[in-house]
Amino acid sequence: MSFTLAIVGRPNVGKSTLFNRLVGKRLALVDDQPGVTRDLREGAAKLADLRFTVIDTAGLEEVTDDSLQGRMRRLTERAVDMADVCLFMIDARVGVTPSDLVFADILRKRAANVILAANKAEGKAGVAGVLEAYSLGLGDPISLSAEHGEGLHDLYTALLPIAEKFEERAEEDAPETDVDLTEEEAEDEDFDAIPMPTRTKPLQVAVVGRPNAGKSTLINQILGEDRLLTGPEAGITRDAISLRTDWNGVPMRIFDTAGMRKKAKVQEKLEKLSVADGLRAVKFAEVVIVLLDAEIPFEQQDLRIADLAEREGRAVVVAVNKWDIEENRQEKLKELKEAFERLLPQLRGAPLITVSAKTGRGLDRLHDAVMRAYEVWNRRVPTAALNRWLTGMLEQHPPPAPQGKRIKLRYMTQAKTRPPGFVVMCSHPDKVPDSYSRYLVNGLRLDFDMPGTPIRLWMRGQNEANPYKGRKKAQPSKLRKHTEGRRKD
Structure with missing residues (x-):
C-alpha cells in the first residue's frame, strides 16, 4: 500500500513543476501566469526507491464563495482530506505571506501529516525566505528548487518514515492473492x-x-462525485485530466480535455498548451466521445474535432448533451441524424446518443455505445470470408480500366485491428481510383457490421515472377556483334 501526497500552496509557487519532476513527465501545464492549474491531477511518483501517488492541486485563494476561485479552493481542500501527506509549498523568494499563515493554520487542523517546503530556494535570493518559513510552526522547512531538482534528497528523508509506516500497515492488512485472476488476465x-x-x-x-x-459535468456524473471543476464559465478545464473508474463494471481511464475553439481564436500561449494537451489525449485514447451542445450542434469546430478523431484512427461516439432542456425532441433528433449523415460521411453508422450530463439521463446508453464502438474497433474478419466477399463485390462492380490497363484484385486479408486495416493485393495499385476504394470500404462497413469505426484500406502490388521486368533492351549493334562472334567460334 503506497501513500498519497498532495502538493498544496498559493498560486505560482511551483506545485506543478514539482509534480512533473516527481512523475518524470511533463503532465501538468506549467506557465509563469498564476492560477494555471484548476483541477486535481494525479500521477504515479517515483523518488529514489519510494513509490507513491502525487496530487497536483489548484492554488489556494482566500475565497469561500461560489466563484471560480472559491470552487477551486473547495476542490483543493478535498484533496487535503483525501491525501495521507500534504506538502505545503511557499515561495522562498517572496517569503511568508498573510495567505500562507491562513493556509498553514488550515493544514494544521485538517491534515494528519504536513511537510513544509520552501521552493525557488536556489542561490542566495531564497535564504531569507527559508529562515522565515520557521514562523509557520510546521517544523523544519525543506529548501527546494523544483525547476532544478535541488533538495529532493531532503524531501526523500522527510517522506521515508511516513512510507515505512504505510508499508507496515499494508503488510498487516494485505489479503491473500488470487491466482485465478492473473490467469484470466493472461x-x-x-x-x-x-x-x-x-x-x-x-x-x-x-x-x-x-x-x-x-x-x-458528464465525467463527474459518470464518476458519481464532483471530482472535476465545473461551472457556467467557458474554458474552466485547462489540463487533460485522466481519471480511473469502473463504469458499469468496466475498468476505464477517462480523459477530460480542454474545450477546443477555432484555431484562429486561440491566441494565448496557455490556451495553445491546453489544446495541445487535449490533442495528445485523443492520440492515446481508444474511444473518443465527441460531446456536442444540443442548442448549437455540428458547428464547424465540432466537425473538425470529429474528423481529427477519425484521422487518428480512434473509435468515435457522438453524444449530444443538454437534452433535458430540449422541447421538440423527436423533431430535433431527426434533424441531428440527417445532419450527422450529411456532414460526417467518414463516420457513417457511428452511434449518436442523446444525454444529459446534469441529470445523468442517457448514460447507460452512452456506456453501451462506447463498448460497442470498442468491440467493432477490435474486430477481426477471417481471410476466407474476406475473399468470398471480395469476389462478390468484383462481380457486382468490377474495377475500372484507367488508360486501358486492366486492374486485377487478386486477394484480400486483414493486416491489423484498432482500427481495422485491410490489404488488397492487386495489379497497378497506383491506378485504383479513390472512388473504388470508398466502394470497398462502404461494403466492409455494411456486410461485416463495422459501423462508424475508421477503416484503413491499402492497395499493394503483387510481385510477378518475370525475370525480364525492369531490364533495358539490348542494343541491336551489340546483339549483332554477339551473334557474329558465336558463329566464328
Missing part, C-alpha cells in the same frame, strides 16, 4: 480475441468538444 492477451479491459489495462476514453459543452 487470456485477454490472445491475439484473435478482443482484449477486454482490465484493472492493469483499462479502456482509454477521451471526452472532447467545444468549450462549455459539458465535458467535466
Whole structure:
C-alpha cells in the first residue's frame, strides 16, 4: 500500500513543476501566469526507491464563495482530506505571506501529516525566505528548487518514515492473492480475441468538444462525485485530466480535455498548451466521445474535432448533451441524424446518443455505445470470408480500366485491428481510383457490421515472377556483334 501526497500552496509557487519532476513527465501545464492549474491531477511518483501517488492541486485563494476561485479552493481542500501527506509549498523568494499563515493554520487542523517546503530556494535570493518559513510552526522547512531538482534528497528523508509506516500497515492488512485472476488476465492477451479491459489495462476514453459543452459535468456524473471543476464559465478545464473508474463494471481511464475553439481564436500561449494537451489525449485514447451542445450542434469546430478523431484512427461516439432542456425532441433528433449523415460521411453508422450530463439521463446508453464502438474497433474478419466477399463485390462492380490497363484484385486479408486495416493485393495499385476504394470500404462497413469505426484500406502490388521486368533492351549493334562472334567460334 503506497501513500498519497498532495502538493498544496498559493498560486505560482511551483506545485506543478514539482509534480512533473516527481512523475518524470511533463503532465501538468506549467506557465509563469498564476492560477494555471484548476483541477486535481494525479500521477504515479517515483523518488529514489519510494513509490507513491502525487496530487497536483489548484492554488489556494482566500475565497469561500461560489466563484471560480472559491470552487477551486473547495476542490483543493478535498484533496487535503483525501491525501495521507500534504506538502505545503511557499515561495522562498517572496517569503511568508498573510495567505500562507491562513493556509498553514488550515493544514494544521485538517491534515494528519504536513511537510513544509520552501521552493525557488536556489542561490542566495531564497535564504531569507527559508529562515522565515520557521514562523509557520510546521517544523523544519525543506529548501527546494523544483525547476532544478535541488533538495529532493531532503524531501526523500522527510517522506521515508511516513512510507515505512504505510508499508507496515499494508503488510498487516494485505489479503491473500488470487491466482485465478492473473490467469484470466493472461487470456485477454490472445491475439484473435478482443482484449477486454482490465484493472492493469483499462479502456482509454477521451471526452472532447467545444468549450462549455459539458465535458467535466458528464465525467463527474459518470464518476458519481464532483471530482472535476465545473461551472457556467467557458474554458474552466485547462489540463487533460485522466481519471480511473469502473463504469458499469468496466475498468476505464477517462480523459477530460480542454474545450477546443477555432484555431484562429486561440491566441494565448496557455490556451495553445491546453489544446495541445487535449490533442495528445485523443492520440492515446481508444474511444473518443465527441460531446456536442444540443442548442448549437455540428458547428464547424465540432466537425473538425470529429474528423481529427477519425484521422487518428480512434473509435468515435457522438453524444449530444443538454437534452433535458430540449422541447421538440423527436423533431430535433431527426434533424441531428440527417445532419450527422450529411456532414460526417467518414463516420457513417457511428452511434449518436442523446444525454444529459446534469441529470445523468442517457448514460447507460452512452456506456453501451462506447463498448460497442470498442468491440467493432477490435474486430477481426477471417481471410476466407474476406475473399468470398471480395469476389462478390468484383462481380457486382468490377474495377475500372484507367488508360486501358486492366486492374486485377487478386486477394484480400486483414493486416491489423484498432482500427481495422485491410490489404488488397492487386495489379497497378497506383491506378485504383479513390472512388473504388470508398466502394470497398462502404461494403466492409455494411456486410461485416463495422459501423462508424475508421477503416484503413491499402492497395499493394503483387510481385510477378518475370525475370525480364525492369531490364533495358539490348542494343541491336551489340546483339549483332554477339551473334557474329558465336558463329566464328
